[in-house]
Amino acid sequence: MAKTALRVGDKAPDFTLKDANGKDVSLKDFHGTRVVIYFYPRANTPGCTIEACEFRDLRPKFVKQDVTVLGVSADAPKMLAGFAAKQKLNFTLLSDPEHKMIEAYGAWRMKKFMGRSFMGIVRSSYLIGPDGKIAQVWDNVKAKGHAAEVLDELS
Secondary structure, three states, X not given: OOOOOOOOOOEOOOOEEEEOOOOEEEHHHHOOOEEXXXXXXXXXXXXXXXXXXXXXHHHHHHHHOOEEEEEEEXXXXXXXXXXXXXXXXXXXXXXXXXXXXXXXXXXXXXXXXXXEEEEEEOXXXXXXXXXXXXXXXXXXXXXXXXXXXXXXXXX
16 A cells, blocks of 8 residues: 555645635635545546545534535536535535645555556545644545544544
């Protein structure tokens, strides 16, 4: 398993990305709170839909823990808006088409699928503490059950 670029205790890289509505969202907007950032390969694909719907369904429990969930992919805001509407997602999706933030968090890496290698988003998540530092890392995770896995670590 490849190592992530960031480790527990590292300062979380700042970012400003467009959400599904084209509005700028920055890490500094959440200073003083806990944030889960999860990276997923592509909206409207089977695994990414499962993962997003699990985060959607568990959102009340994340809110109860005072944790904001942000999903990040390289999809354009318009595609994210369609994905969010179709799946009735109740959390923010962010667009990073140039992969700058995705790379800063170590989620843009070499992947293998059906015998070929290519660069892509490795499904991974980070918990950022109120101090802006990485509090937990989940690397190269499975889509199904991941939201519950993250929630279990918060309790």
